[in-house]
Amino acid sequence: MLSDEFEVVFNLISSYKDLERGAARLKLFVDLYFILNEVNRRLDWKAFLEHRRREKILRITVNVLAFFFDLFDCQHKFPETAAAAEWRAAVLMTGAQVATAAGFFWEKISQTSRR
Numbered sequence: 001m002l003s004d005e006f007e008v009v010f011n012l013i014s015s016y017k018d019l020e021r022g023a024a025r026l027k028l029f030v031d032l033y034f035i036l037n038e039v040n041r042r043l044d045w046k047a048f049l050e051h052r053r054r055e056k057i058l059r060i061t062v063n064v065l066a067f068f069f070d071l072f073d074c075q076h077k078f079p080e081t082a083a084a085a086e087w088r089a090a091v092l093m094t095g096a097q098v099a100t101a102a103g104f105f106w107e108k109i110s111q112t113s114r115r
Contacts, residue, residue, distance in 0.1 A: 004038075004039040004042055004043055005039075005043060005048060005051070007035055007039070008032075008035055008036070008039060008043070008048070009052070009057075009061070011028060011031055011032045011035055012032070012060065012061050012064045012065070013057065013060065014028055015028045015029060015032065015064050015067075015068075016060045016063075016064050019064070019067070029068055029071060029072070032068055033068075033072060033074065036077075036078050036081055037077075037078075040078045040080050040081050041080060043080075043081075045080055045081055045083070045084030045085075046084055048084065049061065049062070049084055049085075062085050065081065065082075065085045066085060069082060069085070
């Protein structure tokens with residue numbers, strides 16, 4: 001069983017790898033929603049992001065979180081996580097890049113559902 005921290009990390013990296021190959025699945029982001037619902041207030045998010053910086057996956061972490069928040073518009077549901085991600089805004093994609101990626105993702109989902 002993974003710790004709370006590594007449950008989040010595993011999901012973020014899996015989501016990133018799927019996005020990278022153009023094969024993102026909504027399930028991973030739904031899973032992330034439920035994981036964050038359980039661990040959001042328990043984790044020290046600044047420490048979490050510092051650990052990712054040391055592991056050299058901070059950009060991946062923050063960008064996938066930004067994508068997730070844009071996709072589900074749920075910053076208000078996870079304020080601790082969103083605030084920590086904003087704290088590292090310097091490594092984020094631009095808002096336009098996140099919106100473009102989220103739009104592309106939803107387009108792929110709608111194409112798949114029409115089949």
